[in-house]
Amino acid sequence: MIKVDHLTVNFGPSVAVRDVSFSVAQGESFGLVGESGSGKSTILRTVMGLNPDWSGSIKIDGQDTKSTSRTDLARRVQMVFQDPYASLHPRYVIGHAIAEPMRINKMPNPEKRTLELLDLIGLGGQFRFRFPHELSGGQRQRVAIARALALNPKILLLDEPTSALDVSIQAEILNLLNQLRKELNLTFVIVSHDLAVISYMCDRLMVMRNAEAVETLSRSQLRSRDIAQSYTRELIAAS
Amino acid sequence: MSDNLVEIEDLRIAFPREGGMTDAVRGVSLSLGREKLGIVGESGSGKSLTGRALLGVLPSYARVSVDKMMFDGIDLTTASPKLRRSLRGGRMGMILQDPKFSLNPVMRVGLQIVEAIRIGDKKLPKREAYSQALAILEAVHIRDPERVFSLYPHELSGGMGQRVMIAMMVVREPDLLIADEPTSALDVTVQTQVLSILDELVTRRGMGLIFISHDLRLVSRFCDRVIVMYAGQIVETIRADRLNEATHPYTRGLLACLPTIDGPLDPLPVLQRQASWLEARP
Numbered sequence: 400m401i402k403v404d405h406l407t408v409n410f411g412p413s414v415a416v417r418d419v420s421f422s423v424a425q426g427e428s429f430g431l432v433g434e435s436g437s438g439k440s441t442i443l444r445t446v447m448g449l450n451p452d453w454s455g456s457i458k459i460d461g462q463d464t465k466s467t468s469r470t471d472l473a474r475r476v477q478m479v480f481q482d483p484y485a486s487l488h489p490r491y492v493i494g495h496a497i498a499e500p501m502r503i504n505k506m507p508n509p510e511k512r513t514l515e516l517l518d519l520i521g522l523g524g525q526f527r528f529r530f531p532h533e534l535s536g537g538q539r540q541r542v543a544i545a546r547a548l549a550l551n552p553k554i555l556l557l558d559e560p561t562s563a564l565d566v567s568i569q570a571e572i573l574n575l576l577n578q579l580r581k582e583l584n585l586t587f588v589i590v591s592h593d594l595a596v597i598s599y600m601c602d603r604l605m606v607m608r609n610a611e612a613v614e615t616l617s618r619s620q621l622r623s624r625d626i627a628q629s630y631t632r633e634l635i636a637a638s
Numbered sequence: 639m640s641d642n643l644v645e646i647e648d649l650r651i652a653f654p655r656e657g658g659m660t661d662a663v664r665g666v667s668l669s670l671g672r673e674k675l676g677i678v679g680e681s682g683s684g685k686s687l688t689g690r691a692l693l694g695v696l697p698s699y700a701r702v703s704v705d706k707m708m709f710d711g712i713d714l715t716t717a718s719p720k721l722r723r724s725l726r727g728g729r730m731g732m733i734l735q736d737p738k739f740s741l742n743p744v745m746r747v748g749l750q751i752v753e754a755i756r757i758g759d760k761k762l763p764k765r766e767a768y769s770q771a772l773a774i775l776e777a778v779h780i781r782d783p784e785r786v787f788s789l790y791p792h793e794l795s796g797g798m799g800q801r802v803m804i805a806m807m808v809v810r811e812p813d814l815l816i817a818d819e820p821t822s823a824l825d826v827t828v829q830t831q832v833l834s835i836l837d838e839l840v841t842r843r844g845m846g847l848i849f850i851s852h853d854l855r856l857v858s859r860f861c862d863r864v865i866v867m868y869a870g871q872i873v874e875t876i877r878a879d880r881l882n883e884a885t886h887p888y889t890r891g892l893l894a895c896l897p898t899i900d901g902p903l904d905p906l907p908v909l910q911r912q913a914s915w916l917e918a919r920p
Contacts, residue, residue: 434825435796536681565680565852570895570906577905592825599897599906622900635899637826 430601477547483539494527537568676857679867731807737799748787797828
């Protein structure tokens with residue numbers, strides 16, 4: 400479903416991601432874990448086409464992202480950002496925010512689909528005239544997820560989807576994400592610095608440090624501590 | 639119990655809203671010795687407000703009422719603003735969540751520490767203040783204090799910035815340190831380092847620490863006692879090592895909803911809030 404080969408991303412003279420390769424199968428949930436600055440979010444943004452300066456190859460469904468148009472890419476892949484306070488337009492009611500990608504892509508019946516989406520994420524249609532400041536952090540993150548699902552993408556890229564939320568709300572959002580993945584047969588790539596979240600959510604994971612991949616593990620390898628690199632052990636000990 | 643550093647009885651804080659007042663803190667009583675006390679709760683449970691009320695840095699429109707608020711024998715309810723001003727920074731310090739927003743962005747961090755020192759002791763020679771600042775940077779495990787001294791906040795990583803904040807707060811050796819989510823913005827590996835630095839300072843200098851966080855497990859590993867707050871009230875006070883014996887459903891819910899590395903993959907238990915938790919308790 401996603402195949403990343405020898406990806407290198409530069410920000411001017413500094414290297415944010417160095418020669419990273421991984422692939423994610425259809426319906427799989429893949430985790431990227433590491434400290435701040437290890438390049439995990441940069442990988443997501445590059446897959447989404449938000450970084451111009453990169454080399455290597457990224458294929459979605461066999462198709463190279465470099466030769467895919469923005470709108471076409473947006474229909475296949477959508478992203479949910481870390482901070483639901485910053486990722487929703489403060490002066491759009493949330494119904495408008497959720498419908499906007501559908502208008503851009505000229506999809507039929509955006510209003511009806513907005514109501515369906517609001518039901519799907521557990522808020523209900525009566526929320527559509529609310530502004531983001533009238534919602535709690537968890538509700539905003541639900542709206543961001545609804546907006547990401549508006550175009551029926553096959554892949555969701557989740558950049559620290561719960562780290563701005565309370566632990567009690569985190570559980571609700573993680574449950575919602577798992578349920579959506581099952582119902583809509585989605586593929587997830589989740590970035591987090593919390594190994595517990597990754598272990599709970601992901602079938603496989605890649606540990607990153609200083610712009611490089613340290614190792615790739617399956618969930619069972621992680622849980623049986625079948626780990627080759629000492630850095631991964633340090634991470635486990637710290638969490 | 640006169641050896642308590644802090645005593646608060648029946649603290650209430652309310653904010654004016656359209657059509658009346660909203661109660662944010664509803665009758666909190668606590669006492670603190672020279673120990674590490676954790677306050678845990680969700681956003682909006684009133685934990686930060688409690689800390690701020692103690693410091694006296696609430697916004698002017700907040701309505702505060704309290705039966706008793708003592709700090710080391712000083713009655714804070716009758717203390718003059720001038721006295722409270724002199725307590726802040728000197729005998730009470732506060733570490734905030736995000737160093738990015740709490741440090742002066744256009745001032746070298748070393749000079750900010752020097753400023754903190756010289757506000758406390760105006761007669762101290764400049765050179766002496768400088769060497770104190772360097773010493774405290776070293777004490778918070780900054781490897782190259784001279785280099786870091788002359789950096790600006792944007793040149794620091796999150797963990798480094800948080801250590802600078804801690805250095806600035808502990809340099810005057812306060813008796814009470816209030817840490818409001820000091821590690822929430824940090825990575826797990828850095829988090830451990832920052833906590834061990836805090837622990838070392840608190841233990842060695844015999845401070846009282848109020849550690850405000852929403853992370854129950856973190857608090858239980860780090861603190862001696864934990865207060866759990868819900869909707870402006872204390873629902874449970876428990877010894878940190880007995881956290882697993884917590885009885886209140888809210889505390890148990892908070893513990894259960896955290897995923898763990900080796901935990902089951904079933905849907906996480908979600909907190910079922912009950913209206914009875916909001917009722918006043920004895």
